[in-house]
Amino acid sequence: MGRYLLRRLASYLVLVAVAASLTYFLAGLSLNPRARFEGRNPPLPEAAVTRTLDDYNLNPDTPVVIRFARWAADVAHGDLGRTVDGDSVNDDFGRRVGVSARLLLLATLVGSALGVAVGAYGAIRQYRLFDRFSTLASFFVLAMPVFVIGVALKIGATALNDGTQTIKVLGEYDAQYAGRWDPAALLNRAQHMLLPALTLIIVQVALYSRYQRSTMLDVLGADFLRTARAKGLRRRTALVRHGLRTAVLPVVPLLVYNIVLLFAGATFVEKTFGWHGMGELLVDSVTGQDVNSVAAVGLFTAALVVVAGLLADLLYAALDPRVRVR
Amino acid sequence: MTARARTSPVSQRSPARTSPLRRTSRPRLTARRFARNRPALLGLALLVLLFLAAYAGPLLTRWDHRTHDFLNLLSGPSAEHWFGTTQSGLDLYALTLRGLQKSLVIGLLVGVISTFLSAVVGAFAGYFGGWTDRVLMGAVDLLLVMPAFLFVAVLSPLVRGAGWPVFVVLLAAFSWMITGRVVRSVTLTLKEREYVKAAKYLGVPAPVIVFRHILPHMASLLIIEAVIQAGAAVIGESGLSYFGFGVQPPDVSLGTVIADNTNMAASYPWLFFFPAGCLVLIGVSLALVGDGLRDALDPDAAGAQARVKRRGKRGYGAVAEGRRR
Numbered sequence: 001m002g003r004y005l006l007r008r009l010a011s012y013l014v015l016v017a018v019a020a021s022l023t024y025f026l027a028g029l030s031l032n033p034r035a036r037f038e039g040r041n042p043p044l045p046e047a048a049v050t051r052t053l054d055d056y057n058l059n060p061d062t063p064v065v066i067r068f069a070r071w072a073a074d075v076a077h078g079d080l081g082r083t084v085d086g087d088s089v090n091d092d093f094g095r096r097v098g099v100s101a102r103l104l105l106l107a108t109l110v111g112s113a114l115g116v117a118v119g120a121y122g123a124i125r126q127y128r129l130f131d132r133f134s135t136l137a138s139f140f141v142l143a144m145p146v147f148v149i150g151v152a153l154k155i156g157a158t159a160l161n162d163g164t165q166t167i168k169v170l171g172e173y174d175a176q177y178a179g180r181w182d183p184a185a186l187l188n189r190a191q192h193m194l195l196p197a198l199t200l201i202i203v204q205v206a207l208y209s210r211y212q213r214s215t216m217l218d219v220l221g222a223d224f225l226r227t228a229r230a231k232g233l234r235r236r237t238a239l240v241r242h243g244l245r246t247a248v249l250p251v252v253p254l255l256v257y258n259i260v261l262l263f264a265g266a267t268f269v270e271k272t273f274g275w276h277g278m279g280e281l282l283v284d285s286v287t288g289q290d291v292n293s294v295a296a297v298g299l300f301t302a303a304l305v306v307v308a309g310l311l312a313d314l315l316y317a318a319l320d321p322r323v324r325v326r
Numbered sequence: 327m328t329a330r331a332r333t334s335p336v337s338q339r340s341p342a343r344t345s346p347l348r349r350t351s352r353p354r355l356t357a358r359r360f361a362r363n364r365p366a367l368l369g370l371a372l373l374v375l376l377f378l379a380a381y382a383g384p385l386l387t388r389w390d391h392r393t394h395d396f397l398n399l400l401s402g403p404s405a406e407h408w409f410g411t412t413q414s415g416l417d418l419y420a421l422t423l424r425g426l427q428k429s430l431v432i433g434l435l436v437g438v439i440s441t442f443l444s445a446v447v448g449a450f451a452g453y454f455g456g457w458t459d460r461v462l463m464g465a466v467d468l469l470l471v472m473p474a475f476l477f478v479a480v481l482s483p484l485v486r487g488a489g490w491p492v493f494v495v496l497l498a499a500f501s502w503m504i505t506g507r508v509v510r511s512v513t514l515t516l517k518e519r520e521y522v523k524a525a526k527y528l529g530v531p532a533p534v535i536v537f538r539h540i541l542p543h544m545a546s547l548l549i550i551e552a553v554i555q556a557g558a559a560v561i562g563e564s565g566l567s568y569f570g571f572g573v574q575p576p577d578v579s580l581g582t583v584i585a586d587n588t589n590m591a592a593s594y595p596w597l598f599f600f601p602a603g604c605l606v607l608i609g610v611s612l613a614l615v616g617d618g619l620r621d622a623l624d625p626d627a628a629g630a631q632a633r634v635k636r637r638g639k640r641g642y643g644a645v646a647e648g649r650r651r
Contacts (some may be wrong), residue, residue, distance in 0.1 A: 026477065128439065140606070155592050169592075282479075283479070287570070297473070302471045
């Protein structure tokens with residue numbers, strides 16, 4: 001197992017390197033950082049712009065291969081380069097990962113737990129009212145783009161607010177609470193978090209409940225459940241302790257996979273609700289002609305896919321005794 | 327998928343045994359099964375209605391999706407403007423239907439193209455094996471690791487002038503990989519079949535075997551996959567267009583219509599609900615049709631579950647054995 005994982009890790013590292021290099025080349029060829037400095041008032045002298053771009057290794061006139069070589073050498077030392085505005089991409093990344101993590105942690109915890117519960121309960125009461133309703137609801141949610149859910153919630157919240165500002169629809173906190181963590185600031189943050197978290201939770205509940213329902217249905221007729229009942233366990237205990245535990249197994253790796261990938265996939269939620277996280281960077285780096293940031297996002301997401309895959313494998317091995325036996 | 331594969335020789339054999347009973351052709355049988363499925367029929371009807379609305383609907387109004395009515399800026403739905411108008415006085419009804427056309431066409435095209443791609447790549451990788459397999463599956467791995475969203479976004483300025491067909495190609499290029507893997511694994515089992523071996527020994531060229539003997543045997547899988555991919559493409563397209571990376575003005579898609587109006591959506595909700603409603607309807611109808619097709623084309627859909635159960639039991643036995651050891 002260990003050797004197999006190591007070999008996979010090695011081939012994955014190559015994949016990540018190739019994917020990140022491709023992203024850099026593509027961004028370097030297609031984006032034009034110079035455009036960011038044009039149209040400034042007062043206009044900047046051409047030579048100054050060129051010097052600034054050279055400083056940040058962003059000058060489109062430098063052959064892309066040379067820019068790439070410099071960038072790759074820096075990345076090898078753990079430096080992701082400069083943004084168009086001259087900030088360190090590393091610092092920007094650190095800040096944004098924090099923002100995304102604060103949003104995603106809560107939302108995924110609630111979303112996955114609820115999703116598993118809804119799916120399992122639906123399976124136990126198959127074709128009853130709850131099952132039909134939850135199936136239908138998740139069907140609709142999954143057929144909807146995430147931004148549609150987000151904007152719909154925003155509209156609903158504005159109507160609920162009715163002139164007050166109880167539910168906040170933009171940003172992570174109000175300006176006067178910046179850097180504060182007292183109760184008032186926490187309340188303010190909670191007001192801000194409600195809608196984006198709810199959007200993420202709705203989507204995740206819909207997704208995970210589908211998986212959980214089908215694995216639970218597979219388990220329900222199994223002999224070991226009958227055995228559990230036969231040895232005298234109550235239906236409820238047997239279902240939860242033997243049924244749910246077995247049925248959750250195949251869903252867990254998937255959960256891990258999705259949670260890790262959410263870091264890059266929360267783009268719509270972050271853009272719709274104005275959170276300055278990783279997902280937002282994914283879009284803003286492209287619109288901002290920010291080559292180094294785009295390359296960093298590419299590197300980050302590719303690495304996430306690999307980490308998610310390996311984690312899912314490991315977790316599956318840790319959880320499922322059948323894999324361990326082999 | 328393997329379920330379909332495993333049953334196909336049986337259905338080939340059965341006509342000889344039960345020929346008087348088996349007059350119904352397979353497509354007709356599928357259609358009958360599909361027609362029994364109420365939600366699937368509903369989805370199909372919805373889809374037909376959407377197409378009708380998209381192409382016949384614009385004839386019902388005198389407004390074009392490009393003409394501004396400067397006397398009606400941001401006015402609500404009325405007899406004059408059925409869905410209301412936007413900030414710049416564009417008729418939202420005309421705009422939405424135009425977007426609906428684009429979204430439907432893009433979805434269907436991407437569904438067909440990406441499924442075709444995955445069928446070809448997967449079948450060739452599985453059939454030839456060896457280096458072909460390694461190279462093609464390496465490409466699949468690479469494309470899966472690459473952030474597709476970022477890639478299409480970065481490429482969008484390059485193809486800005488080329489219009490929506492290029493966008494279709496881009497979307498399709500990044501959405502075939504997982505199906506490709508599935509096709510490959512089905513091919514691996516089909517390849518061992520007698521009729522494939524017979525064709526091989528008769529000297530039929532490999533590409534012909536792939537297209538005539540292997541791919542038709544997973545037609546049901548491919549059809550279902552195309553429908554699912556179409557749904558995913560509609561959602562993907564709208565998402566990219568929402569950020570301005572997809573369909574470019576003067577063309578519109580449902581995604582751009584929604585994006586252009588989101589900032590006003592809270593105060594003027596019709597700007598959001600009509601285009602978003604259409605988008606959701608496409609998604610739901612495609613999902614319903616896909617689900618119905620799966621049930622109709624794959625008679626083992628229920629049986630597949632039973633098989634999983636059996637496997638589970640065997641797994642449990644293996645655990646018990648492991649403990650005994």
